[in-house]
Amino acid sequence: MSDNVAAARATPQSPKAGTGWSAELRATFALAWPLVIAQVAQNALQATDVLMMGWLGPEALAAGTLASSFLMPLFLFGVGAVGAVAPLTAQARGRRDIKAIRRVVRQGFWAAIALALLLTPILLQIRTVYGWLGQDPVLAARAEEYIQIAVLMLVPAMGVIVLRSFLSTFDSTRIILVITLGGVIVNAITNYLLMFGNFGLPRLELRGAAIATVLTNLFMLGAMLTYVLRHRRFKRFNILIRFWKPDWPRFREIFRIGTPIGLTVLAEVGLFAAAAILMGRLGTDELAAHAVALQCASLAFMVPLGLGIAATVRVGVACGRKDQEGIRKAGWTSFMLGTGFMAVSALAFILFGPVIVSLFLDPSLPQNQNALMFAATYLAIAGLFQIVDGAQVVAAHALRGLSDTKVPMVMAIFGYWLVGLPVAWLLGYVLDMRGVGIWLGLAAGLAFVAVLLVGRFALRERLGLLRNIDA
Known part of the structure; x- marks a missing residue:
């Protein structure tokens, strides 16, 4: 069977040009x-870890938070980098090129291994880095115990x-959902x-949490594979045929497209981490309120994030089949x-902020009143x-x-x-608007980036982003 015939049979639901808006x-x-x-389920994995560390x-919990704060930005950079597989396979699907799809996926695994080899030595320096930053040496040592095992999750997770x-x-995508929910369990x-x-097993505490993280990612990788x-x-x-055969052009293409994605994710994560540091300097109530409002905003963010992943696929497929109208409809x-x-x-x-934040902080406790007031205010700004x-x-x-x-x-790094x-910083500290100013700053950065990115997609033809289609 030829590759083109196989591709045709393997993609019975390939979208057709001229698809209407509905x-x-x-x-x-x-x-x-x-x-x-x-x-949302992926977030539940992290929430489960935090909950049980608290027990x-x-x-x-503090040591686990330190470990996660060090691990997640670098891990998300890796996730963004291998995420280049999505547009590359989507474009190949649009061209009905089965060989390209197989090679991109195979080199995606290569990229995951290469990134893990790059990131692991950095992550293993967690104790040294936190020592330079003046963190409690006992907490830094316990965080290191977690990281020493958790680095083994990098390859399967990516x-x-x-x-x-x-x-x-x-x-x-339904099988992705089923396997992710299985991973939560x-x-x-x-x-x-x-x-x-429990049940006669050794009490490993943070090491046990790290082992669980590794096993969970191995389970999800094994199930999907x-x-x-x-x-x-x-x-x-x-997809695994001749796995060890290199395909350097596609390997480089993944990093050419994926490295900027990873740096974009890192820039956004870094912005919110910096905002948390600024909030922490204002006081415990402000920081607690910030955490509550950010958790609510993050949950809502999962919807456009999922739609964004779908947009990459739909736009990529239309791009691969040189369908400008399909690109327009898919994006918008x-x-x-x-x-x-x-x-x-x-x-x-905006309307139900006080009710929402009361799910996180008990309003019957007097010591929570300031944090509740701050959280409701920040959530209203988050709504904006x-x-x-x-x-x-x-x-x-x-x-x-x-x-x-x-x-x-570049737009994201500049805007954030x-x-x-x-x-x-200007609104929160110089103009003394405190937490409200910090959240308005976050809104300003996001709005700036949104205008630039939406404008770039709208002007994609004038900017030459479709030159490969026109050729």
């Missing part, structure tokens, strides 16, 4: 909703992203067994859905930037579908660090 809406929604819930006591990108390209059970020494290798729709791709459909949802969540945050936050993430992902990542990276953070 059909695009249905296709985007069907692709995105499992991804949205899967993103171990304040010291374990491998999951590679396979998730491949499956999303072919609209198979596996993580909770292994945490319970290993952290606390088994599905891809055995399902009749995907096994024809033979995801944009309208994302901003529409965020408009609803903004209204909810919900729309621009949704706009920027969907626009960024739509541009990724066109393999346009370098200029959006040279607009958002300075405005937060």
Whole structure:
């Protein structure tokens, strides 16, 4: 069987040129909703770890937080980098090029291994770095215990992203949701067994949490890989055939597109980390309120994030088949859905902020009153930037579908660090608006980036982003 014939049979649901707006809406929604819930479930993995670390006591929770604060930015950089598999496989699907799909996925695994080899030595310096930063040496030592094991999750976790990108390209997002929910269950059970020494197992505490994280990611990678290798729709791709054969052009292409994505993610994560540091200098109540409001905003953010991933796929497929109208409809459909949802969540945050924050902090306790007041105020401001936050993430992902990542990276770094953070500091400290000023600074940075990214997608033809299509 030729590769082209196999590709045709393996992609029975390949979108057709000329799809109407209503059909695009249905296709985007069907692709995105499992991804949205899967993103929420992914957050639940981290929430489970935090919850059970808290059961171990304040010291374990503090040490685990230090470990996570050091691990997550670097890990998310890696996730962004291997995320280049999504637009590359989507474009190849649009061209009906099975060889390219197989090679991109294979080199995606290579990229995951290379990134793990790069990041592991950095992560293992956690104790030294926190020593330089003046952290409690006891907490730093316990955080190191966690990291020494947790680094083993890098390859399987990034491998999951590679396979998730491949499956999303072919609209198979429900299996991603099922496996992610299974990962939440596996993580909770292994945490319970290993952290606390239940059912006769040794009590490993933070080491147990790290082992659980590794096992959970191995489970999800194994489940996805088994599905891809055995399902009749995907096994024809033979994604592991000649796995050890290098394909340097595609390996470099993944890093060319993926490195700016990783740096963009790192810039945004860094902005919110810096905002937390600024809030911490204001006092405990302000920092606690910030954490509550940010958790609510992060949960709402999962919807446009899932729609953004769908936009990368839909735009990428249309790009691969040289369908300018398909690109337009795919990008703007995801944009309208994302901003529409965020408009609803903004209204909810503004109207019901005090009720929402009371779910996190007991309003019957007098010591919580200041934090509740701050949290409701911050949540109302979060409502104001919900729309621009949704706009920027969907626009960024739509541009990724066109393999346009370098200029959006520059826009994001400039907007977050040279607009958002300075405005937060100016309003919060110089003009003494405190926490309100810091949150307005975050809104300013997100709005600035949103305008640039949405404008870039709108002007994609004039800016030459479709030159490969016109050729």
